[in-house]
Amino acid sequence: MNGENEILDRCEETIIHPDIVEKLKKELLTEQKSYNLSEFFKIFGDLTRIRIIQVLSLQELCVCDISTILNISQSATSHQLKILRQFGVAKPRKDGKMMYYSISDEHIKSIFTNGLEHISE
Amino acid sequence: MNGENEILDRCEETIIHPDIVEKLKKELLTEQKSYNLSEFFKIFGDLTRIRIIQVLSLQELCVCDISTILNISQSATSHQLKILRQFGVAKPRKDGKMMYYSISDEHIKSIFTNGLEHISE
DNA sequence: AATATATATGAACATATAAACATATATAAA
């Protein structure tokens, strides 16, 4: 309705540090890139998925083994693996009626390890 | 009810690779550690928070500047900063009635950068 | 061909959580 008052619940008329605000506005990531990044990190922000990522970072596994090791239903495992696939976190390999999954690249293992070290401090 | 059939929706009676299953079960992180790790990564898995993390990784900022730069309400900004504080992602510095926030350590910047590089491939 | 089994997936449901709104707190300025 009113461009200047779109968000009322913010610091009043006066911008605190106009120079800093202007400078940083130019350095912002695009909304699209920020969104993609948050969606990517969302993958790691779920207990079931992080457990799957952990075991897959140890070795390639079939769906049944993953679900048995982690005590997760086949359906839930498969649903989560689909998400991991879609975001390029895990990659599938088909062998007969079995599907084997592994971590798709070293970036993923780095992020996992980095986070694990951080919370272990 | 039935220990052996707690989860029916999994591979049938036969475990596919008993040796692998037994080996990996021993290498599992504790449930607590996995949970903490997923909660930690959850911080990065939200558009608003990842945008706050981005600007804070550029420089220390007061709440009002953050909300102005990102066009987020003061309330929403403060709520998210509370979460970032609680998980040791951002640290506050008080100066009069102003609160300045900055990224609490290099681990956070690494994870952010690592993720950004990954999605940029 | 019929059956068994490993995996995938659509839909429903329950839960988690981010944003808005209202209001409280704390400090500065008058």
Place this chain on the structure above:
DNA sequence: TTTATATATGTTTATATGTTCATATATATT
């Protein structure tokens, strides 16, 4: 000490999403 302002927070509501259940698909085995 009264007012203004920067930040914090409790509550409500809307939305997102993980799990379950039922079922489909694909391959192997008989």
